[in-house]
Amino acid sequence: xxxxxxxxxxxxxxxxxxxxxxxxxxxxxxxxxxxxxxxxxxxxxxxxxxxxxxxxxxxxxxxxxxxxxxxxxxxxxxxxxxxxxxxxxxxxxxxxxxxxxxxxxxxxxxxxxxxxxxxxxxxxxxxxxxxxxxxxxxxxxxxxxxxxxxxxxxxxxxxxxxxxxxxxxxxxxxxxx
Amino acid sequence: xxxxxxxxxxxxxxxxxxxxxxxxxxxxxxxxxxxxxxxxxxxxxxxxxxxxxxxxxxxxxxxxxxxxxxxxxxxxxxxxxxxxxxxxxxxxxxxxxxxxxxxxxxxxxxxxxxxxxxxxxxxxxxxxxxxxxxxxxxxxxxxxxxxxxxxxxxxxxxxxxxxxxxxxxxxxxxxxx
Numbered sequence: 054x055x056x057x058x059x060x061x062x063x064x065x066x067x068x069x070x071x072x073x074x075x076x077x078x079x080x081x082x083x084x085x086x087x088x089x090x091x092x093x094x095x096x097x098x099x100x101x102x103x104x105x106x107x108x109x110x111x112x113x114x115x116x117x118x119x120x121x122x123x124x125x126x127x128x129x130x131x132x133x134x135x136x137x138x139x140x141x142x143x144x145x146x147x148x149x150x151x152x153x154x155x156x157x158x159x160x161x162x163x164x165x166x167x168x169x170x171x172x173x174x175x176x177x178x179x180x181x182x183x184x185x186x187x188x189x190x191x192x193x194x195x196x197x198x199x200x201x202x203x204x205x206x207x208x209x210x211x212x213x214x215x216x217x218x219x220x221x222x223x224x225x226x227x228x229x230x
Numbered sequence: 231x232x233x234x235x236x237x238x239x240x241x242x243x244x245x246x247x248x249x250x251x252x253x254x255x256x257x258x259x260x261x262x263x264x265x266x267x268x269x270x271x272x273x274x275x276x277x278x279x280x281x282x283x284x285x286x287x288x289x290x291x292x293x294x295x296x297x298x299x300x301x302x303x304x305x306x307x308x309x310x311x312x313x314x315x316x317x318x319x320x321x322x323x324x325x326x327x328x329x330x331x332x333x334x335x336x337x338x339x340x341x342x343x344x345x346x347x348x349x350x351x352x353x354x355x356x357x358x359x360x361x362x363x364x365x366x367x368x369x370x371x372x373x374x375x376x377x378x379x380x381x382x383x384x385x386x387x388x389x390x391x392x393x394x395x396x397x398x399x400x401x402x403x404x405x406x407x
Binding site for chain 1: 259262263265267268271272275276279296299301309310311312313314315316317318320321
């Protein structure tokens, strides 16, 4: 189990344990299916419901979990992919807002207060903080982002980032782009 | 507004009014975007949350709303598309279960008790009744299905079927296959 998230091997932190178990469940859910839409749809659901139900998130409710995927025809544009939560923005240019910045820099972002992020795109006024991690193909190319929002500020930390990066990597390895 | 669902023009039924308004909201949400994944993701969210929140569904809670899409490489296979609800079966062959039967016959199905449907595929034991409507391209070819589940038996009627058919048609007309 510990192999899914090497950085979490030697910690007893409850959140790290939560993500170790969640990554294991994601790996099981992804078995035998290479379709990117199917995989991102099921992983959005698994992660959303797990985050909703875990006691470690009490007081920091997650309100949106999903993927934006690079458009095959317009490679510098993210298009809304499968998600759980309220309806969302359908397109985000690489470099714009939190998702577009994570995509263009191929780097994760933990944003404590989205209203302070330069050029933030407000899809849902309920979202106050956010973590976005890149979804990268085996050649390193960014093929989308995994985006998790919460309805309070400062809901995410580096444990969330590391855990969600591991899950995005499992999705990328399990899917055809 | 009435043009979205012609059969509902002359009724004051609360559920018909609900679907007329929901179809109007779907049409607005689909404006300017032809990406099938983006459109099915946002419509799943809009319909799921509307069905969760409407008083006309009290006592008949909807627990899953989403799409299965025909696999481009295997045209007789439905693959899980965007949805709202708990994780679901990733593949359904045309002709199998409620979704596969709706796809192979290009006809809607209202199933009062899924346990009585021959060959029912139980993705989620919580689902007790179901309505499935085909998603058809402009040439009439079935490109997927729109599937709505409830956690009690007998949760759907012909008003639901007609309303959800209208919404599936809006998604099909607004999207590239």
